[in-house]
Amino acid sequence: MHFWGTAVSAYEKFLRTGNISYLYEMDSFDKAIVTAYFVILSILSFYGIHRYLMVFLYRRHRRNIPVPKAHFETLPRVTVQLPSYNEMYVIDRVIDAACALEYPRDLLDIQVLDDSTDETRVIADNAVRRWRSLGLDITLIHRADRTGFKAGALENGLRTAKGEFVAIFDADFVPGPDFLQRTIHYFSDPNVGMVQARWEHLNREYSFLTRAQAIFLDGHFMLESFTRSVSGRFFNFNGTAGILRRATIEDAGGWEHDTLTEDLDLSYRAQMKGWKFIFLPDVTVPSELPVEINSFKAQQCRWAKGAMQTCRKTLPRMLRSNFSPVEKLEAWYHLTGNVSYPLMVVLTILLLPAMIVRYNQGWFELVTIDLPLFMLSFSSVTTFYLTSQKILHKNWHKQIAYLPGLMALGIGMMISGTKVVLEGALGIHSPFVRTPKYSVEGSRGDWKAKKYRGRVSILALIELAFGLYFCFAVYYALSLGIYGVVPFLLLFLWGFMYMGVLSLTQGFKGISLGEPLARLLDFARLHLTHSETGYQIPKLNQP
Numbered sequence: 001m002h003f004w005g006t007a008v009s010a011y012e013k014f015l016r017t018g019n020i021s022y023l024y025e026m027d028s029f030d031k032a033i034v035t036a037y038f039v040i041l042s043i044l045s046f047y048g049i050h051r052y053l054m055v056f057l058y059r060r061h062r063r064n065i066p067v068p069k070a071h072f073e074t075l076p077r078v079t080v081q082l083p084s085y086n087e088m089y090v091i092d093r094v095i096d097a098a099c100a101l102e103y104p105r106d107l108l109d110i111q112v113l114d115d116s117t118d119e120t121r122v123i124a125d126n127a128v129r130r131w132r133s134l135g136l137d138i139t140l141i142h143r144a145d146r147t148g149f150k151a152g153a154l155e156n157g158l159r160t161a162k163g164e165f166v167a168i169f170d171a172d173f174v175p176g177p178d179f180l181q182r183t184i185h186y187f188s189d190p191n192v193g194m195v196q197a198r199w200e201h202l203n204r205e206y207s208f209l210t211r212a213q214a215i216f217l218d219g220h221f222m223l224e225s226f227t228r229s230v231s232g233r234f235f236n237f238n239g240t241a242g243i244l245r246r247a248t249i250e251d252a253g254g255w256e257h258d259t260l261t262e263d264l265d266l267s268y269r270a271q272m273k274g275w276k277f278i279f280l281p282d283v284t285v286p287s288e289l290p291v292e293i294n295s296f297k298a299q300q301c302r303w304a305k306g307a308m309q310t311c312r313k314t315l316p317r318m319l320r321s322n323f324s325p326v327e328k329l330e331a332w333y334h335l336t337g338n339v340s341y342p343l344m345v346v347l348t349i350l351l352l353p354a355m356i357v358r359y360n361q362g363w364f365e366l367v368t369i370d371l372p373l374f375m376l377s378f379s380s381v382t383t384f385y386l387t388s389q390k391i392l393h394k395n396w397h398k399q400i401a402y403l404p405g406l407m408a409l410g411i412g413m414m415i416s417g418t419k420v421v422l423e424g425a426l427g428i429h430s431p432f433v434r435t436p437k438y439s440v441e442g443s444r445g446d447w448k449a450k451k452y453r454g455r456v457s458i459l460a461l462i463e464l465a466f467g468l469y470f471c472f473a474v475y476y477a478l479s480l481g482i483y484g485v486v487p488f489l490l491l492f493l494w495g496f497m498y499m500g501v502l503s504l505t506q507g508f509k510g511i512s513l514g515e516p517l518a519r520l521l522d523f524a525r526l527h528l529t530h531s532e533t534g535y536q537i538p539k540l541n542q543p
Contacts, residue, residue: 030357037354040347047340048380050333054223055387061230062391066278068185075107076187078180078243079163083113083153085146087171088120089439089450090288094171095127099136102177109162110138113153115146118451137162148257149432150239155255163246170240172288172437174202182283183243193248193275194267196225197241197283205443209296210289212406215399219388222281224334229279233330234271239263241285248275259313260432261306268314268331272321288437291447293502294454299435300413301420304338308424311335341417348414348466348492352473355485381407408491412499415459415466456507463500467493 080098084091091114098110110131114124121142128140141157148155158166165187169175183195198221204214228235237244239262249255252270259265271277290296318331382403389396423430436452438445470493477486 033350033353034357037347037350040343040350043343044340044347047333047337051223051380051384054227055383057231058223058227058387058391061227064230065282066186066230066280068188070188071185072188075104075184076165077107077109077163078103078165078167078184079157079161079246080108080110080167080169081113081154081157081161082111082169082171083115083150083157084120084124084171085115085150085434086118086120086452087116087434087437088118088123089452090171090437091120091124092127093439094169094173095124095131095138097174097176098169099131099134099138100177101175101180103180105136108137108180110136111157111161112138112140113143113157114140115143115149115153148255150434151255151257151262154262155257158246158249158255161246165243166246166249167243168240169285170287173199173240174286175241176285179283179285180243183280186278186280187243187245189276191274191276192245192278193270194237194242194244194277196235196237196277196279197285198222198225198279198281199238199241200284200286202286202288202441203291203443203445204289206289206291206440206445208402208405209293209409210291211399211402212409213289213296215385215389215402215406216409218392219385221279222388222391223384225279226281228330228334229277233327234268234334235277235279236264236267236334237277241287245275251275258429259306259309260302260430261310264307265310265313268310268318268335272314272318272323288440290435290454291438291440291445292436292454292506293499294456294507295435296454297413297416297457297499297503298433298454301416302432302435304341304417305420305424305430307335307338308421309427312425312427338417338421341414341421344411344414345418348411351489351492352469352476355473355477355482381410404491405494408495408498411492411495412463413495415462415496415499416457419459454507456503460500460503460507463496463503467496467500470496 080101082091082094082098084094091112095110095112101108112124112128114121116124125140128138131138139160141153141160143153143156146152154168165184167175167180167183179197183197186192186195199217201210201214201217203210205211225235225238227233248270249266251273252266252275255262256265267277290299315331315335319328321328323331385403385406386396386400389399393399436454438447438450438452440447470489474486474489474493477483477489
């Protein structure tokens with residue numbers, strides 16, 4: 001029995017309904033496009049479901065705020081480590097903050113672990129001398145050889161550290177005077193190996209870029225770190241604004257420098273040894289967000305590549321361990337999350353041809369199949385970050401306006417992110433390059449005339465090319481009247497053009513026109529050398 005009563009031709013169905021799908025038959029190329037499109041969209045939906053899971057688990061466990069098991073009758077000795085490399089604008093600030101910590105002076109020693117090659121060394125030395133003359137136990141440990149980068153500096157400092165516990169603050173952080181008093185008593189539980197505080201931001205309101213980063217980090221801390229901590233899943237020390245038990249570091253095998261995220265690596269090794277990690281959402285440490293786009297990209301690339309390196313190093317052992325399926329699944333989500341970058345690049349390329357194929361098949365398939373999967377992949381991002389703003393900010397409704405920008409920023413990162421994720425997965429190493437900071441606070445402050453600048457990458461040109469591709473995609477969708485997909489296409493257009501244009505304008509501002517050309521020529525020369533000799537190209541923009 002036929003829906004039409006009697007058998008009719010496809011052409012007659014088209015004439016009766018006006019639906020072009022009755023005349024359309026997919027060839028092998030169309031089938032390949034649609035299959036790849038749906039496979040990738042389904043994988044991204046898998047990670048989208050995880051964001052919803054994190055929101056659900058937060059709501060279930062949000063009242064389980066950790067409390068100390070007891071209070072030390074006699075406070076233990078603490079070492080504060082301040083790793084630094086060429087941070088002339090902020091090194092004085094963090095040293096002053098560390099020296100103002102409210103803790104018995106006979107139980108506190110401070111190490112400035114400075115690997116600097118510029119004026120930072122003199123500034124740090126003067127600050128150390130000033131505070132030492134006031135009776136503080138503070139030392140400057142300078143290395144001419146940056147072996148192991150930050151992990152190497154921490155490892156070197158640990159050899160002479162006097163404390164049973166080690167608090168670590170990067171140079172752009174400003175711990176409050178009560179930080180140690182609010183965190184140390186959690187270690188009265190002998191199983192606790194690390195306590196992590198939440199980051200706040202000195203320059204959250206400086207620009208669109210800093211506001212978007214702040215929302216991103218709010219989501220990370222409240223819906224990832226806190227939720228994982230209180231729900232019995234692994235989470236990681238963030239490399240700063242935390243305090244570790246020295247025995248935990250040593251039991252885990254010490255600081256290792258075979259990844260760009262030594263903190264994530266140590267965290268998994270320690271927790272697999274049975275140590276308990278605690279996240280404190282109400283203990284905050286202000287920090288400075290990158291204000292320049294190339295520095296932001298470099299920071300994100302380091303985190304993405306380091307996570308993939310840690311995944312390659314640790315995840316197989318985690319999956320073979322005796323930990324619960326829930327812990328293993330969460331570790332999988334945590335360590336493989338950045339595979340979304342290369343998947344998104346492929347999806348981006350397929351988006352236009354898939355849109356054409358699916359449109360020719362008819363609106364029913366486009367609305368009932370494509371849209372739900374697309375929404376599952378992307379609406380989870382909105383839900384995730386909106387929830388984090390409602391948790392932390394009374395004026396959360398004002399942050400809604402920045403959510404599309406946050407999504408666009410993530411889209412714009414996918415080219416650089418894909419490069420470093422593939423490098424991490426393939427075991428290609430690169431140096432640790434720090435993120436420049438300029439002592440910018442509040443909504444004002446000048447950085448453009450200052451010394452440090454993130455390096456622009458040739459990938460900015462690829463980002464612009466993708467932006468032009470989406471200009472055409474938007475035009476095509478409008479010409480066909482497929483208005484429902486236009487907002488999504490505009491997000492991609494915005495993300496790529498914002499990232500590409502700003503990378504070039506900020507990266508080349510204040511330098512001669514010949515320097516950009518020289519950089520591109522140097523890149524081409526190194527690429528040819530790499531092709532002929534196997535030489536590994538140094539990364540231009542990784543902190």
